[in-house]
Amino acid sequence: MGATDDDLKNLTTVSDGLKSDPTLPFRKTRTGRFGFDPRSMRVRRLEFQPFMLSMEDDFVRHDSGQVRIFDEIQNDLQLNTALQALFVFKFMVFEGVTVTHRPKLDYDSDQWICTLLNVRTITDGDLIGEPALEGVHSDGVDHTMTTYLGSENMTDDSAITFLHDMREVNGTRWHDTNADLVRANAQHRDFLDTCLIVDHESKHSVSTLYAADKSKCATRDLLAFLTRKPVAEGHHSHSFDSLKPHRELPMTVDLRLLDSTPST
Known part of the structure; x- marks a missing residue:
């Protein structure tokens, strides 16, 4: 699909440049918004906008x-x-697939908006890292995809993803959930391990990040691709859901070609 050996290697260290998260002290994060356009068969960087998830999105x-x-x-x-x-x-997998619709999203639009989060979770002597402090949740989107970039000093029982029936109570800690409502579990362990969830058909949670050597810091690096239709009027994010391109950080990728065609 056009990935080079050098860029695969660079992806393993890109999280070293992350900044502090605005609300979680055990996390470092950067985000960007990208738009999938099936008409032009391109994905492009969209302008900066604030980010919000609410209880209405199943996020407590x-x-x-x-x-x-x-x-x-x-x-x-x-x-x-x-x-x-x-x-x-991701576009190859989700485009054309029928999913349960979320309220207040514009399913008449052929556009898709993807918020990409590059996240490093940290456990050290002062902080316990939680990949999903919110417990059982959804991400307020149509398709959530997570891709593992790597970890340091992480135990074998850390950061296990659990898939839950939609009847599970939002905000329930991963270890307090109803076992009868757990559909599956998986763990990202190897570079580029990827999970894709239909976000309004299953909820998910992630277990705690533990340090194998408690005298040293443990880290876990991940990409999260949160993709949905544009919001409709009345949605809490309606005022900051622009489809305008990013002027300072432009990027366009052709979705037609699965080769090494240069992007801009």
Whole structure:
């Protein structure tokens, strides 16, 4: 799909440049917005907008409903051909697939908006890292895809993803959930391990990040691709859901070609 060996290698260290998360002290994060356009068969970088998830999105946490401002993803990630290949892969999987509709999203639109989060979760002597502090949740989108970039000093029982029936109670800690409502579990362990969830058909949770050597820091690096239709009027994010291109950090990738055609 056009990924080069050098860019695959660079993807393993791109999280070293992350900035602090606005609401979680054990996490470092950058985000960027990207638009899938099936008419032109391209994905392009969209302009910066604030980010919000609410209880209405099945997201229960201390910062639910809070407008969050993240540092932006830079060219070291968005121009990486391996990252661009992941965009192509995700589009190939979800485009044309019928899913349960979320309220207040515009399913008459042929456009898709993807918020990409590059996240490093950290456990050290002072902080316990939680890949999903919110417990059982959904991401307020149509398709959630997570891709593992790597970890340091992580135990074998850390950061297990659990898939839950939609009847599970939002905000329930991963270890307090109803076993009868757990559909599956999986663990990202190897570079580029990827999971794709239909976000309004299954909820999910992730277990705690533990340090194998408690005298040293443990880290886990991940990409999360949160993709949905544009919001409709009345949605809490309606005022910041622009489809305009990013002027300072432009990027366009052709979705037609599965070869090494250069992107801009």
